[in-house]
Amino acid sequence: MSSVHVPPDAMQPLAASQHSSPVLGFLNTRRSTPLALLGAPGPAPSQLDLILRLASRVPDHRRLVPWRFIVFTDAAKQEAAQQIGARFAELNETASADEVATEVRKFACSPIVVALVSTPDRAHKTPVWEQELSVGAVGQNLLLAANASGFAGVWLSYWYAVDPKICEAFGLCVTERIAGFFHLGTASENPIERPRPDMQKIVKYWQPALHDDAI
Ligand SMILES: Cc1cc2nc3c(=O)[nH]c(=O)nc-3n(C[C@H](O)[C@H](O)[C@H](O)COP(=O)(O)O)c2cc1C
Numbered sequence: 001m002s003s004v005h006v007p008p009d010a011m012q013p014l015a016a017s018q019h020s021s022p023v024l025g026f027l028n029t030r031r032s033t034p035l036a037l038l039g040a041p042g043p044a045p046s047q048l049d050l051i052l053r054l055a056s057r058v059p060d061h062r063r064l065v066p067w068r069f070i071v072f073t074d075a076a077k078q079e080a081a082q083q084i085g086a087r088f089a090e091l092n093e094t095a096s097a098d099e100v101a102t103e104v105r106k107f108a109c110s111p112i113v114v115a116l117v118s119t120p121d122r123a124h125k126t127p128v129w130e131q132e133l134s135v136g137a138v139g140q141n142l143l144l145a146a147n148a149s150g151f152a153g154v155w156l157s158y159w160y161a162v163d164p165k166i167c168e169a170f171g172l173c174v175t176e177r178i179a180g181f182f183h184l185g186t187a188s189e190n191p192i193e194r195p196r197p198d199m200q201k202i203v204k205y206w207q208p209a210l211h212d213d214a215i
Pocket residue numbers: 030031032033154155156157158159179180194
C-alpha cells in the first residue's frame with residue numbers, strides 16, 4: 001500500500017514548475033477503464049483520502065470550494081445500487097428483471113464509487129459557470145490521482161445522476177447537482193487507446209483582423 005504524503009506547509013513556496021518526463025508520459029497515456037474491466041481491489045480508506053485531497057487541489061475562483069464528495073462502499077454501496085434498480089423499475093414499468101439487475105450491477109460492480117457533487121453558491125459574484133468549471137477540474141484530478149495511486153477509474157453519469165428521487169436519496173439539496181460517479185478499482189486488463197482530438201482543428205493562433213482602412 002502506498003504511503004500517504006504529508007502536505008507541505010501552506011506558507012512554504014512551492015515549485016512554480018517542475019519538469020517531469022514521467023508526468024508527461026503519464027498524461028500522454030492515461031485512459032479511463034470501462035466499468036466491465038474494473039474490479040477489486042479498490043483504494044483503501046487512507047488511499048482514498050489522498051485521492052480526494054489531491055482531487056481538490058484545483059483552481060477555484062475566490063476559493064468557494066463549490067463541490068463535495070459522497071463515497072459509496074460495502075453494504076451502503078449495495079443499498080444505493082438497489083435503490084437505483086428500484087427507481088429504474090418504477091420509471092420503466094415494462095423492464096425485465098434482467099434489465100433491473102443490470103442497472104443494479106452497473107452501480108455496484110466496482111469496489112468504490114465516489115459521487116462528485118457540484119455545490120455552487122448561486123448568490124456569489126463568482127459566476128456559477130466558473131464554479132462548475134472548478135468541479136470539472138476536480139473530476140479530472142480525481143481520475144489522475146487514482147491512476148497515480150495505482151488504481152483504474154471511470155467517470156460516469158448515467159440517467160440516475162439527474163434523477164430527482166435518486167439525488168434526494170443520496171442527500172443532495174435542490175441547488176446541488178451530481179457532476180458524475182467515479183468508479184474506482186483495479187483494471188482486469190489495460191484499456192486500448194481511443195481516437196484523440198485533431199489538434200489542427202481545435203488550436204488556432206489568433207491574428208488581428210485586417211481591415212481595409214488598416215492597409
Ligand atoms: C461528465 C461526464 C459524464 C460522463 N458520463 C458517461 C456515461 O454516463 N456513460 C459513458 O459511457 N461515458 C460517460 N462519460 C465518458 C467516460 O468518462 C469515458 O469513458 C471517457 O470519456 C473515455 O475517455 P478517456 O479514456 O480519455 O478518459 C462521461 C464523461 C464525463 C466527462
